[in-house]
Amino acid sequence: ARDVYANNAPLYFIAHVFDVFCPLTAGMTAQLVPEALRGDPEGLADFISEHGVTAIFISPKVLRYFKNRSDTLRFVSTGSERVSRLVPDGYRLLNVYGMTETTGVALGFTIDKAYDNTPIGAPCQGVAVYLLDEAGNPCDEGEICVAGHMGQGYLNLPEQSAQTFTPNPFREKDGLETLIHTGDLGRRLA
Secondary structure, eight states, X not given: OOOEEEEOSOTTSTHHHHHHHHHHHHTOEEEEOOGGGTTOHHHHHHHHHHHXXXXXXXXXXXXXXXXXXXXXXXXXXXXXXXXXXXXXXXXXXXXXXXXXXXXXXXXXXXXXXXXXXOOOOEEOTTOEEEEEOTTSOBOSEEEEEEESSOOOOOTTOHHHHHHHEEEOTTHHHHOOOEEEEEEEEEEOOO
């Protein structure tokens, strides 16, 4: 209840779902970041300090130039594109992976040091992730496929839906009905 979450994702971006429902379900105060400040690292730092923000989503492009000047900021999530050479600056930094089809965050990784290519991490609660080869077999390097509480298809696009949203061949293992083919490639690390 003492946290202040800054809604920083644009309305058209899937991260906005997290920006809206995270503070609402957790009982936090929400502060709407003015659109003009979203791409302005210095203005965003001032906004965070002025409003006592404790948590926020900041895109990797902006975060690269962001300098934390607040003693209240405790948590920053970033993602939606490749994350490289970012390190926390007095806050916990989480790289998140998801897409519209997964209705937001599906995997997360706490960034502990600068990486050339930051891992996307482990599945969130209620999500299963599989790496599949071209034949649909599990492998250590292949297409990232996600199952969980997510979308079930595209409106009025049955052919594209059939390619992206398939019956989950692992439902006996994870209990989840639909598998989403992201088209992204991933590699399993230790």
